[in-house]
Amino acid sequence: MAVKEEISAWGHPNITATHRTTFEITKEEHLTKRGDCIIGVRADKSISEISDKIKEKLKENALARIELSLPQYGLKELVEGYGSNAMTFDHPTDIVIRKSSFVCGRTLLIKANKAARDLSREMIELLKDPTTELLFVIRI
Numbered sequence: 001m002a003v004k005e006e007i008s009a010w011g012h013p014n015i016t017a018t019h020r021t022t023f024e025i026t027k028e029e030h031l032t033k034r035g036d037c038i039i040g041v042r043a044d045k046s047i048s049e050i051s052d053k054i055k056e057k058l059k060e061n062a063l064a065r066i067e068l069s070l071p072q073y074g075l076k077e078l079v080e081g082y083g084s085n086a087m088t089f090d091h092p093t094d095i096v097i098r099k100s101s102f103v104c105g106r107t108l109l110i111k112a113n114k115a116a117r118d119l120s121r122e123m124i125e126l127l128k129d130p131t132t133e134l135l136f137v138i139r140i
Contacts, residue, residue: 003053003140007095009040011132017116017124021100023079024116025136027093037096037116039068039127040134047095047108050138057140058083064109066097067137068123075123081109095136108138 009025017023019037027043058064062083069076084103091106101110126132 003051003057003138005045005050005054005138007043007045007050007136007138009043009134009136011127011129011134012038012041013128013130015039015124015127017119017127019116021115022096022098023114023119024094024096024106025134026095039116039119039124040136043095043136045095046093047089047091047106050089050095050108054138054140055087055089058087058089058108059085061085062140064138064140066109067135067139068119069135069137070123070126070132071135072133073123073126075120075126077114077120077123079109079112079114081112084110 012031014031022037024037025040025043066079086103094106096106097109097112
């Protein structure tokens with residue numbers, strides 16, 4: 001049985017998305033240029049708030065797909081990665097996707113096929129506008 005969760009986040013003028021190994025969305029409203037992995041702010045959920053069904057499947061090392069889309073522009077990007085039984089899903093503000101196998105309370109996926117710098121530059125440019133909505137859909 002497939003499980004799906006949808007999260008909304010928003011753009012910010014300081015989004016650069018140049019990080020080599022991760023990307024992140026956060027509930028935080030502010031972003032400095034140092035946050036080069038962040039692709040969305042003001043998210044409506046953190047990793048601790050995603051459904052228990054998704055958490056259970058990820059703890060079984062499931063393959064998951066993240067669909068990043070900008071509905072107002074018709075742009076979509078797919079990212080794949082895996083869960084881990086070491087995940088705790090307990091961070092109050094962030095969700096991080098990693099190319100590496102590192103796991104902490106912010107980690108949703110590891111061994112992902114894309115990091116911030118691999119994402120569509122057209123999408124990233126549009127995410128510099130705070131009125132651009134980013135849909136972050138998890139499917140397992």
